[in-house]
Amino acid sequence: MGIMKNMLMLSPIDDYRVRQRDFLLQISRAITAKLDLNEVLRLALHASLIMLKGQVGLVALRAQDDVFYVKMVSGVERDKVPSLNDHLHRLNEIVRDGGGDDAVNDQLNLLAQAIDPGLIQTFALPLMFAEEPLGMMIVCRDHATDTTVNDRQVLQSFADQAAIAVHNAQLYERINQERQRLAAILQHSADGVMILNPDLVIVRFNRALERITGWEAVDAIGQYQADVLQLHNLADGDLADAIADGWPFTLAASNYAEAPLYVEGDLLRADGMAVSIGITYAPMFNPDGTLNNIIANVRDISHFRQAQDLQNTFISVVSHELKTPVAIIKGYAATLNRPDAQWDGAVVRETLDVIEDEADRLNDLIQNLLTASKLQTQREMVLEMGEVDLPRLIAQSVERSRKQTAAHRIITDISPDFPVIEGDSTRLRQVIDNLISNAIKYSPEGGQIEVSGDYDVESVTVCVRDHGVGLAHEDQKRVFDRFFRVDGKLTRTTQGTGLGLYLVKAIIEAHGGAVAVESKIGQGSTFYFTIPR
């Protein structure tokens, strides 16, 4: 962008060279002392104006879109800046399209005229760095004179200094942006992140880590990481152990960066709660191979651990619960099958009844397990909707249950004209089966069980009432939790998985309904569900 024009011949002043050196010294001091771009540009423009006896000056910088924008003005009213930007834009186009010196000069004069019609001479100096035009300095005068080679050199030296400053500032800006971006990523990362210095003192501590540990960053920073993250139940060793073993310097120089250390354990939070965490420590090295920083990524793996515990519970419950009915069926069938025995008809029928009951129970259990495991993977229950005749489902379930117990009297009380509803009949049968079977199981003394159905304009309600052991207030909410069983003598001797009511709740909620329980310990319980019509 060779647009240094019309340099004038200044009348030789005695202190001309001295002032030139003074200015250059000032500018270079400003460049090295601080990265204040404005200060350097202001000095360079000021020096150019004085040396050229100019009245008006401006510095324009090239933006990312390759266009020049006014960065600083001297002697120009602020409200003129937008129109100057337009002129610079035009100038840019002329240069880009290979317009000759005359076209460039004409455009520069138009720019000067836009500032003040009295300005008749304009100088433009490119701010070049590494052959890249980073900007432009423009000086305008109200008189015209010729210039010398020396003048040109003087001005170019100011422009060069300014270009260095612009380049430095841009670099600094870029580094700053990058730093801010990294800081934002670090701060907002969903994982906990901290940075340790080589002495294992915390120098950064992000928000997620505050949440995981219960420590505030301001308190954690400056502390030894071992004082902040006190781990128990470590899976293997911790960071200190690894370092004692030579980590991270035990690695070949070539894969320094790829040798993170993983530590897993329980952390006692500041509020006394325990969380399981996994920490990945990644070392960062200086060019000379010494340790610079350790970046630690901390993950709350409590959910993962809970899921593992749940899976273990599931497996043990399932194997225990499935074994019992299978053992009973096997035992009774083997008895019937004894070649040395002759059974009379009544015994055979009784035995077969037991086998049928146990097979039914096994079937219910498998049904519940399948539903629970589906729910685990799908999160939301998928229903096969159709017309459901609840009174008929209740009658079938009651019929089956009556066969299983002689100690209980199961009665039904369904409002006449009970409406047909929209729902998944297999799942709703499972609900009714579970509620009635619980009513039987948890009233070991026998007694009456009432199954009633009622409706209004909006919804239908089904109640299953027993006169059994009842539920303590604090257990009433928890009975709907997965695998929850009341801790008591009865539950220890009664078979169950703690899945039944969990599924009842899930199925009814999938129908847009709600479940509830009313109970008094020792007096019995009423479980009811409501589904919108």
Ligand code: ADP
């Ligand atoms: P389970 O397979 O143990 O019966 P449920 O999820 O059906 O599992 O029930 C959870 C717990 O709620 C039971 O273990 C029992 O302690 C309690 N419970 C359920 N129904 C009744 C009831 N009708 N009366 C008293 N306690 C009940």
